[in-house]
Amino acid sequence: xxxxxxxxxxxxxxxxxxxxLLGLIIGVSxxxxxxxxxxxxxxxxxxxxxxxxxxxxxxxSGWNRLQATMPLTKKxxxxxxxxxxxxxxLFGYIIGFILCFLMNLIRKNMTPDDYFTFSIIGLSFAFFxxxxxxxxxxxxxxEKMGIIIFIFSYFASAVILLGTGYLLLKVFLLNLQKDFYIxxxxxxxxxxxxxxxxxxxxxxxxxxxxxV
Amino acid sequence: MQAIMQIENLSKHYDNFxxxxxxxxxxxxxxxxxxxxxxxxxxxxxxTILGIAHKDSGYIQIFGRDDIEDNAIKExxxxxxxxxxxHPAMTPKQINKVLADIYTNWQEDVFYTYLKKLSLPEKKxxxxxxxxxxxxxxxxxxxSHQPELLILDEPTGGxxxxxxxxxxxxxxxFIQDERHAILVSSxxxxxxxxxxxxxxxxxxxxxxxxxxxxxxxYDYGLIxxxxxxxxxxxxxxxIACRRQEYSCDVLTADKAAAxxxxxxxxxxxxxxDDIMLMYIKGERQ
Numbered sequence: 176x177x178x179x180x181x182x183x184x185x186x187x188x189x190x191x192x193x194x195x196l197l198g199l200i201i202g203v204s205x206x207x208x209x210x211x212x213x214x215x216x217x218x219x220x221x222x223x224x225x226x227x228x229x230x231x232x233x234x235x236s237g238w239n240r241l242q243a244t245m246p247l248t249k250k251x252x253x254x255x256x257x258x259x260x261x262x263x264x265l266f267g268y269i270i271g272f273i274l275c276f277l278m279n280l281i282r283k284n285m286t287p288d289d290y291f292t293f294s295i296i297g298l299s300f301a302f303f304x305x306x307x308x309x310x311x312x313x314x315x316x317x318e319k320m321g322i323i324i325f326i327f328s329y330f331a332s333a334v335i336l337l338g339t340g341y342l343l344l345k346v347f348l349l350n351l352q353k354d355f356y357i358x359x360x361x362x363x364x365x366x367x368x369x370x371x372x373x374x375x376x377x378x379x380x381x382x383x384x385x386x387v
Numbered sequence: 388m389q390a391i392m393q394i395e396n397l398s399k400h401y402d403n404f405x406x407x408x409x410x411x412x413x414x415x416x417x418x419x420x421x422x423x424x425x426x427x428x429x430x431x432x433x434x435t436i437l438g439i440a441h442k443d444s445g446y447i448q449i450f451g452r453d454d455i456e457d458n459a460i461k462e463x464x465x466x467x468x469x470x471x472x473x474h475p476a477m478t479p480k481q482i483n484k485v486l487a488d489i490y491t492n493w494q495e496d497v498f499y500t501y502l503k504k505l506s507l508p509e510k511k512x513x514x515x516x517x518x519x520x521x522x523x524x525x526x527x528x529x530x531s532h533q534p535e536l537l538i539l540d541e542p543t544g545g546x547x548x549x550x551x552x553x554x555x556x557x558x559x560x561f562i563q564d565e566r567h568a569i570l571v572s573s574x575x576x577x578x579x580x581x582x583x584x585x586x587x588x589x590x591x592x593x594x595x596x597x598x599x600x601x602x603x604x605y606d607y608g609l610i611x612x613x614x615x616x617x618x619x620x621x622x623x624x625x626i627a628c629r630r631q632e633y634s635c636d637v638l639t640a641d642k643a644a645a646x647x648x649x650x651x652x653x654x655x656x657x658x659x660d661d662i663m664l665m666y667i668k669g670e671r672q
Contacts, residue, residue, distance in 0.1 A: 178488030185481050186474060237471040243439045244466040244538075245489050246458035386439040 179247070179255035180262075186232055187225045187263070194221050195270065202274055211278035211285055212293030215271040219297035220329065222267025223304065226260040227325045230312040234321075240386045253378045256309055257370075264301045271297060288355065295359040296336075302366035303332035306373035313380040339365055390448075391415050391536055391568040392436070397445035399435050404592060406431050409445070411587045411597035413536075416565035418558060420583035420600070421572035422659065424667060428592040429572040430469075433540045436570075437466060449536065462491060465529030469541035472525040475514035479507055479524055490532035501527035505553070519550035526557055537561060537569040543578050551575070555582050576659040580604070586659060588666065595666055603662055608642025611635075611653040620649065627669030638665040 198221045202214040233239045242252060275293070279285045307328035315321050343349045343358050351358065390412035399406040406428045413419040421429045434440035436447055438455035446453060449460055473482055479502055487493040502509055505523040513521060522542055529537060537558070543551045555578055561567055573579055579586065580600065587597040610620065617628070617635040624645060626638040638657070639645045646654050 178485045181488055182474070182477075182481075182485045185477055185485070189476050232474055232476075236474045237468060238474055240439055240468055241466065241472050244437045244461060244464065246461040246491070247489060248456075248458065385441060386434075 176247075176251050176255055176258075179242070179252065180259060182238075183226075183229050183255070183259040186229045187259075190225065190228065194225065197221065198270075199274065202271075203278070206278050206282060210289055210293070211275045211282050212289050214275040214278060215268065215290075215293040216297035216300055218271030218274065219264055219267040219301045220304075222263045222270070223260065223301040224325060225263045226256060226305075227308050227312055227321055229259065230256065230309075231321045243386050249381055250378060253313075253374065253381050257305075257374055257377070260305050260309060264298065264305070267301070268294070268297055291356065291359055295363050299336055299362045299366040300329065300332045302363075302370040303335050304328035306366075306369040307331055310373050310376040310380050313377055313384055335366075335369075336362065389415055391450065392570065393446075393448040394432075394436070395446040397432065397435060397447065398443045399431055399440060400443050401431075404428070404431070406435070406592040409589065409592075409594045411585075411594065413568050413570055413585065415568055416562065417584040418562055418569040418571065418582050419585045419587060420576075420579035421570060421587050421589065422574065422576060422579060422663060423572075423589035424663075425574065427589045429589055430540055431592075432589065433538060433570070433572060437464075437538065462532065463535045465532065465534030465537045467522070467525045467529050467537070467539040467542050469544055471521065472528070473513055473521075476512060478510050478512055480509045482524070482528060483509075486528060486532065492533040494531050494533065498527060498531035501530065519546045522546060522554065523550070526554060530557070530561065535567050537567070537571075539569065539571045541572055541574070543573055543575050551578055558582050576663060580659050588663065590667060600659070603659060604657065606640060606642060607657045607662060608639050608645055609655040609657050609661055609665075610637040610639055610645055610649060611655060612637065612649070616649070616652050620652075624648070627665040627671045629665065629669045636665070636669075638662065638669065 198214075198218045202217050205213045205217070233242070272294070275285065275290070304325070308325050311324045312321050315324060339362055340358065343361060344351060349358055391414070393412040395410045397406065397409040404426070409428075409432060411419070421432065423429050431440060435442045436449070436455070447455065449455065450463060452460060454460065483495060483498050487495060499509070505527060507520055507524055507527070513524065516524065526539075526542065543554055546554070558569055558571070559582060562569060571579070571583070583600050585597065586600050586603055588595040612620070612635050613633065614630070614635060617630075617637065620637060624637075624639050624641070626640055628635055628637045638661070642654055642656070645652075
């Protein structure tokens with residue numbers, strides 16, 4: 176496992192600086208028009224995209240094939256990607272949070288509730304997208320499809336997020352103002368549950384996969 | 388003779404290709420050359436042995452066990468694939484660290500000795516390596532975790548003769564230990580003629596033969612004859628023949644017997660190339 180994580184760090188290192196710079200430029204530009212909190216989902220999403228990128232690289236470089244011959248169980252290989260993905264999300268979230276905080280020192284347009292809202296949106300979006308992207312990347316065989324699925328996964332995440340929110344408000348009759356924090360925590364917990372369930376799907380998919 | 392690897396009735400079905408009932412074994416201390424034309428099924432056999440393609444039926448025993456998913460077995464196998472094996476953005480130094488975390492028996496000193504011996508820069512990215520350098524790095528990596536069995540898919544394809552010779556020397560060094568063995572697929576038959584002890588020939592997904600190289604080179608022969616002389620050759624003596632306008636070339640499994648029987652014909656020695664060509668292009672009896 177350690178070797179796989181180390182390999183993903185080496186691969187991510189190459190694109191990390193560009194990602195951070197890009198995120199910073201987009202975030203700073205956007206935060207003049209929208210609250211500085213935009214940094215949080217933006218950086219979380221950008222860093223989360225590193226994992227599907229490494230999965231594509233694993234495929235195109237032939238590493239996928241080689242690692243299957245190494246003393247690693249299939250479970251380890253699958254879990255390695257989930258750990259990498261979670262680490263990328265958390266790293267992106269922390270960076271986004273710090274940038275948001277720093278920008279807010281200048282703009283002063285964020286309340287504590289805004290920090291919470293943007294954090295929940297950023298993290299839930301990323302975990303929802305992960306539960307689609309990671310299993311799907313074991314199925315698709317080309318780089319383009321991997322990127323399309325990653326983009327699509329964010330659209331799907333928005334639908335899941337809105338759908339869950341709608342259910343909480345209309346079916347379970349929660350109140351947005353009164354139950355603001357409960358709704359947020361439920362959304363995050365739901366995204367984490369789906370993310371964890373997707374590990375089983377990924378494992379089943381990878382087990383059947385032929386690395387030819 | 389005890390076998391490090393034994394394959395029996397291995398079959399694998401694809402939509403446009405079938406590998407059927409392939410059986411052969413590799414004794415300890417030997418090099419097995421897997422030969423055949425492009426698309427014959429060599430890579431399918433290797434992928435099935437390694438468990439990265441799932442066999443439909445058959446039996447693959449390595450180190451006495453039919454369980455390639457066992458990490459203890461994988462620890463003892465060094466693998467090299469044709470083309471790329473590692474991420475182009477990585478350096479050999481990074482690969483050393485990654486593989487040290489994966490293989491229990493990884494030997495950093497051995498890896499760096501190979502890098503030095505093969506003139507591979509440790510801090511240069513693999514994307515800047517030539518094809519030969521990439522292959523040498525893959526072989527160095529495969530040899531640095533104390534493997535007992537090397538499995539190589541076309542390791543010398545597309546390389547110049549000097550690099551190929553260096554790689555073949557590495558195989559011969561590895562095989563000095565009698566507990567070791569190599570399975571190497573190649574369509575550069577001259578390379579295999581230099582190093583292989585056994586040859587397994589696959590054609591259109593079927594096994595044509597699995598024999599010792601010496602048996603092929605010393606026992607097989609090529610009868611050069613006229614059309615009239617050809618008609619007098621017994622069918623049992625013919626494996627395959629190629630007819631030209633005025634003459635015929637006949638592959639026979641017993642050169643010595645042919646020399647005694649067909650005194651008016653020229654009987655030539657054969658190379659593995661000749662045998663492969665006769666099997667593929669000739670009319671088989």
